[in-house]
Amino acid sequence: MAPKNTPTSRVELLQGTLDLIILQALRWGPCHGYGMVQLIRAQTRNVLHVETGSLYPALQRLVRQGAIATEWGISDNNRRVRMYRLTTKGRARLTAERSRWEQLTEAIASLMLPPAAEEP
Amino acid sequence: MAPKNTPTSRVELLQGTLDLIILQALRWGPCHGYGMVQLIRAQTRNVLHVETGSLYPALQRLVRQGAIATEWGISDNNRRVRMYRLTTKGRARLTAERSRWEQLTEAIASLMLPPAAEEP
DNA sequence: TATCAGTATGTAGAGTGTCTACCTGTCGGT
């Protein structure tokens, strides 16, 4: 996927997971872009590093799709920030993405297991 | 990701998972392309449908990378098939892909949880 | 014997999402 290898223990995102991650991050309340990067980093103990070059386009995409809404605001340290929040549509989207993710992980988990005995 | 929606309960693959799936499928022994499709389908109870248009290029990719080896053979029903098998390199690759996958799922799982209490 | 479904391998091109690499600007501390 990404051309480069993993120098430390870095995990590259899989295509399609970023939307889920963003929606998930916004579940705790409105947040601005840069804040999400840190939130996700902290929440995953430094495993997931969302690149801003991926994040901002993804946010715009989600806004276009109506999953999140945005407005200018002021951060704690008195900076002009673009705040994002989940819409009703976004909450539904999150639910859908989560179940999709669960299905996929379960399916892959079942491939990890020894072959299933065929059932008649 | 894919332009179309999900008619039934179909789960689209995430980009980057196919290699893991193929390597995993070959863990049970050599197999040919079409056979893998059915194996994966059966093993995941019809959740994962690997498209042949994705599979064959992926197999070629893995051969190029030395993760799998291939040779012509004969299937059970007397058909000319291209058999694939894991190489030593491929087995190592599988291990790597699995740990990568585990890291990612764990990281995303931790995002699903309530926010972590910050630790000093 | 014609035809069709299933088996089997493959290619071309589109679409999409993430990445790297860059750019701009503000604020607080030194």
Next chain:
DNA sequence: ACCGACAGGTAGACACTCTACATACTGATA
């Protein structure tokens, strides 16, 4: 006066999967 952290953003490359199509062989069935 400068620097690092904070904050938002764009352009283009790259990689992967998808749809759609093409080929060929086999066995069953009409």
